[in-house]
Amino acid sequence: MNHFPLFADLKGRTALVVGAGLVAERKIALLRAAGARVIVNARAAHPQVQARARQGEIELRLGEFDPALLDEAWLAVAATNDREQNRRVADAAAARRLFCNVVDDPELSSVQVPAIVDRAPLTIAISSGGAAPVIARRLRERIESLFDPALGALAALAQRKRPVIRQARPHLRARRDFYDWLLDGPVLGALRRGRGDEAESLLDQALSARTPPPAGKVLLVGAGPGDPGLLTLRGLRALNEADVILADRLVSPAVLSLARRDAHVIDVGKAPGGPHESTQARIHALMVSHARQGRCVVRLKGGDPMVFGRGGEELQHLKRHGIPYEVVPGITAALACGAYAGIPLTHRDHAQSLTLATAHRRAQTGPLASPDATRGDGRTRVYYMGVERLPALRAQLLAEGHASGLPCALVENGSRPGQRTLHATLGSVVEEARRHAIRSPALLIVGETASLGMDLAWFGETLQTPPAGGADIQRQAAA
Incomplete structure (x- = not known):
């Protein structure tokens, strides 16, 4: 270990910064955030530094560096663009046995300022000892995504309640169990929602009980369309909290690879044409059973759980059985497939409204319900799970009065390495889908904007030629 990690309490103590660019x-902003009294010495000052001085946040002393300024300092920072000047500051600090940070110069520095993840009062610091600050910053970015912003509020609450917790849980093992519950249970969720009073009430209720209640809960998480880069930060944190993951068929292996290594993953995928209702009943039973055993259950769904993902049914079941739950939205397939295929779902010239529909219902008998009775232009329609019922979808749209030349796009494996986008017309889409062997998961986009993807596509393979009239739309968009 080349450096001894140390957190300094600078509240009300003087820090001298030499340089004012x-x-x-x-550095001034960091010192101010830590509560330090900041004196800045420089020949000239940047307008932002001058503004701080006018507002009384710092003391600005213009002129040459005077070592006597260090006499009242606890810490020195040299931040000029003159290395010899920085050396003089570092030497003067060393003569007074003061730590000095020389910005971007580890050789002259006696102390390093780390990359910081701030969840006050929690602070996570990463340092390379000045050897590779860019790597430290990159690590900070990764660590930042793993820590819930509400952890700071939780730490502050735990700090305030610490005497009460020690009194109620005098034995170390019981106290550790309580803090585990505090991290995994409903208190953090209440703080995340900004309900401080509710969080404190939950903590008090748990303290009054002989043992903490089970911390079981269910997180309904949208895994997005497949590209792990599209998973939300909250979704990533949920995967790292999970004891049990109930994963749908459409969740990509790349997303699952981000989960906690010791999480128990259960495949609850429903294949097209399979016994959906019996499988859904099993999912309901697994969620309740594992949560009642005190586990954090992540119900992981492709796309967004509340868009054609049976999220509502699952929440109703959890509510009936008294299981705490949260919902973590994901990027739904319509948004991702459109974006990755270069197809804008709305456009000022061609589509002023958007309809999302599913080709699957609880029963697959009878005609599909039309999502909209309007026969005019100006609307983009997106159909989920439509490959198996593509002939019926086409028949419905033609019966509504849409022209057979209306542009369509079928996006297969949207956002994944194997993405293919088939461009066709309403009249030809069924035959072209068969010819190119388009398979689920695929999403159908119908409307004038669909043909724009021939010109704007940037990801995956594009199949077929622009539908009739598509070139006119593309020229208008370019103009």
Whole structure:
């Protein structure tokens, strides 16, 4: 270990910053956030530093560096663009046995300022000892995504309640169990929603009980369309909290690979044409059973759980059985497939409204319900799970009066490495889908904007030629 990690309490204590440019301003902001009294010494000051001085946030002393300024300092920072000047500051600090950070110069520095993840009062610091600050910053970015913003509020609550917790749980093992519950249970969720009073009430109720209640809960998480880069930060944190993951068929292996290594993954995928209702009943039973055993259950769904994902049914079941739950939205397939295929779902010239519909219902008998009775232009329609019922969808749209030349696009494996986008017309889409062997998961986009993807596509393979009239739409968009 080349450096001893240390957190300094600078509240009300003086820190001297020599230099007043933008680099110095960043150090000034950090010192101010830590509660330090900041004196800035420089020949000239950046307008942002001058503004701080006018507002009384810092003391600005213009002129040459005077070592006597260090006499009242607890910490020195040299942030000029003159290395010899920085050396003089570092030498003067060393003579007074003061720590000095020389920005971007580990050789002259006696102390390093780390990359910081701030969840006050929790602070996570990463340092390379000045050897590779860019790597430290990149690690900070990764760590930042793993820690819930509400953890700071939780730590502050735990700090305030610490005497009461120690009194109610005098034995170390019981106290550790309580803090585990505090992290995994409903208190953090209440703080995340901004309900501080509810969080404190939950904590008090748990303290009054002989043992903490089970921390079981269900997180209904949208895994997005497949590209792991489209998973939300909250979704990533949920995967790292999970004891049990109930994963749908459409959740990509790349997303599952981000989960906690010791999480128990259960495949609850429903194949097309399979016994959906019996499988859904099993999912309901698994959620309740594992949550009642005190586990954090992540119900992981492709896309967004509340868009054609039976999320509502699952929440109703959890509510009936008294299981705590949260919903973590995901990027739904319509948004992802459109974006990755270069197809805008709305456009000022061609589509002023958007309809999302599913080709699957609880019963597959009778005609599909029309999502909209309007026969005019100006609307994009997106159909989920439509490959198996593509002939019926086409018949419905033609019966509504849409022209057979209306542009369509079928996006297969949207956002994944094997993405293919088939461009066709309403009249030809069924035959072209068969010819190119389009398979589920695929999403159908119907409307004038569909043909824009021939010109704007940037990801995956594009099949077929622009439908009739598509070139006119593309020229208008370019103009």
